[in-house]
Amino acid sequence: MNTIAAESLSAAETSPERAVWLTAARDLRLGLRSRAELIQALVFLVVVVSLFPLAIGPETALLKRIAAGVVWVAALLSVLLTLPRLFAADHADGTLEQLVLSPYPLPLIGAGKILAHWLTTGLPLSLIAPLLGLQFGLGADELVVLMASLMLGTPVLSMIGAIGAALTLGVRGGSILMALLVLPLYIPVLIFGAGAVEQVMASIDYSANLSLLGAGLLMGALSAPFAVAAALRISLD
Amino acid sequence: MNIYKYASPASFYPLAGKAWPFFAVIAAILVAIGLYISFFVAPTDFQQGEVYRVIFIHVPAAWMGMFIYLVMAGYGILALSFNTRLAAMMMEALAPTGAMFTALALWTGALWGKPTWGAYWVWDARMTSTLILLFLYVGYIALNNAIEDRRRADKACALLVIVGSINVPIIYFSVKWWNTLHQGSSISPVMAPKMAAIMVNGMLIMTLACWMYSIAVALVRVRAIIAEREAGAEWLTRSKA
Numbered sequence: 001m002n003t004i005a006a007e008s009l010s011a012a013e014t015s016p017e018r019a020v021w022l023t024a025a026r027d028l029r030l031g032l033r034s035r036a037e038l039i040q041a042l043v044f045l046v047v048v049v050s051l052f053p054l055a056i057g058p059e060t061a062l063l064k065r066i067a068a069g070v071v072w073v074a075a076l077l078s079v080l081l082t083l084p085r086l087f088a089a090d091h092a093d094g095t096l097e098q099l100v101l102s103p104y105p106l107p108l109i110g111a112g113k114i115l116a117h118w119l120t121t122g123l124p125l126s127l128i129a130p131l132l133g134l135q136f137g138l139g140a141d142e143l144v145v146l147m148a149s150l151m152l153g154t155p156v157l158s159m160i161g162a163i164g165a166a167l168t169l170g171v172r173g174g175s176i177l178m179a180l181l182v183l184p185l186y187i188p189v190l191i192f193g194a195g196a197v198e199q200v201m202a203s204i205d206y207s208a209n210l211s212l213l214g215a216g217l218l219m220g221a222l223s224a225p226f227a228v229a230a231a232l233r234i235s236l237d
Numbered sequence: 238m239n240i241y242k243y244a245s246p247a248s249f250y251p252l253a254g255k256a257w258p259f260f261a262v263i264a265a266i267l268v269a270i271g272l273y274i275s276f277f278v279a280p281t282d283f284q285q286g287e288v289y290r291v292i293f294i295h296v297p298a299a300w301m302g303m304f305i306y307l308v309m310a311g312y313g314i315l316a317l318s319f320n321t322r323l324a325a326m327m328m329e330a331l332a333p334t335g336a337m338f339t340a341l342a343l344w345t346g347a348l349w350g351k352p353t354w355g356a357y358w359v360w361d362a363r364m365t366s367t368l369i370l371l372f373l374y375v376g377y378i379a380l381n382n383a384i385e386d387r388r389r390a391d392k393a394c395a396l397l398v399i400v401g402s403i404n405v406p407i408i409y410f411s412v413k414w415w416n417t418l419h420q421g422s423s424i425s426p427v428m429a430p431k432m433a434a435i436m437v438n439g440m441l442i443m444t445l446a447c448w449m450y451s452i453a454v455a456l457v458r459v460r461a462i463i464a465e466r467e468a469g470a471e472w473l474t475r476s477k478a
């Protein structure tokens with residue numbers, strides 16, 4: 001891992017903005033090398049979503065009503081489980097300290113990590129979600145809105161999650177603690193995301209919820225990298 | 238007088254020791270007046286009967302729960318920007334009181350809801366966002382306990398509270414819109430628009446009492462935190478002697 005870091009960072013000699021792409025590319029390359037981990041998050045999502053009909057019963061109307069909420073909650077939990085992946089391995093082998101010490105702005109490195117995390121979790125989750133929605137009897141419009149809401153919402157989950165992951169770096173009982181810290185902050189995303197699908201089901205204009213998700217995405221993109229950088233500095237102090 | 242002097246735990250410790258009995262006495266007097274008004278002076282509500290009297294503790298508790306979180310965020314900003322240890326200690330001292338008031342608001346709300354609405358809990362916007370606020374307090378306390386290194390815990394918690402406080406209004410409005418979208422319960426938690434002046438006064442006096450109580454308890458607790466962290470420091474052993 002260290003060699004990859006060195007290789008990509010030594011290539012980054014031109015502009016600081018390249019730190020985003022280089023970090024993202026490196027994390028993506030590492031992520032794609034452990035495909036099992038990537039698939040596990042998706043399988044987790046499918047399993048959790050499949051539990052609900054078993055628990056509630058195969059009533060089509062009821063399942064259709066809860067579909068958006070179930071998929072969204074499962075996506076939230078699935079993202080939550082992948083959060084330690086963001087920094088833990090780099091922290092363990094010392095790469096993270098090198099990244100913090102590197103001359104490149106830490107917020108940009110954090111942004112790159114968030115981007116790579118979303119590409120390996122949020123994006124696949126959004127792409128597989130329509131399939132799950134189909135199992136719950138959602139119609140074409142609803143599936144499109146479900147996917148769109150996940151596409152807009154899951155990057156925010158990665159951003160907030162990155163702050164939580166950076167704060168709990170190397171702390172005992174980290175994963176439960178991270179759930180406690182991060183899940184309450186995920187609630188607005190959950191409400192707007194699942195709300196958009198519910199509105200399209202009720203044939204109401206759903207654009208407000210998607211706009212709010214988009215606003216959250218922009219606000220997160222502007223502020224989360226700085227919070228992540230601050231959290232990393234605190235944790236590695 | 239240089240107030241920055243008191244940013245040092247060593248000089249704040251004796252000040253807090255002198256100040257807390259003062260706030261405690263005011264709190265006790267205000268509680269006595271407030272409880273007297275709420276039980277004996279305020280009239281029985283013609284719609285809700287005697288059960289409405291829980292608002293004299295419920296509303297102040299809900300306000301304090303929110304207010305203390307904001308105060309903690311203020312201390313968080315101080316702790317991160319000026320790197321002051323005392324600000325982080327104040328955060329730590331305030332958190333249990335804030336969580337207590339938030340839990341108290343939920344508890345009294347449930348007790349009021351059962352006879353009035355017929356249910357201990359409804360997914361009303363205010364109740365839901367208060368519950369989430371309690372989760373935020375729990376998260377703070379959990380993070381504070383989980384990190385061994387005190388300086389790291391202080392800063393990490395400060396950042397968490399700041400991020401959380403930015404989210405508090407977002408959470409509040411998202412829950413509010415979520416609630417209006419669903420329109421599940423036909424009961425509105427909005428109180429009768431015209432409250433008798435004596436009821437408002439009673440509530441305000443109880444709020445002040447809760448406020449003074451919070452200050453007194455936070456000062457006592459921050460003294461304990463200072464004593465614990467600075468154990469063995471020369472100034473502390475000297476002040477005890």
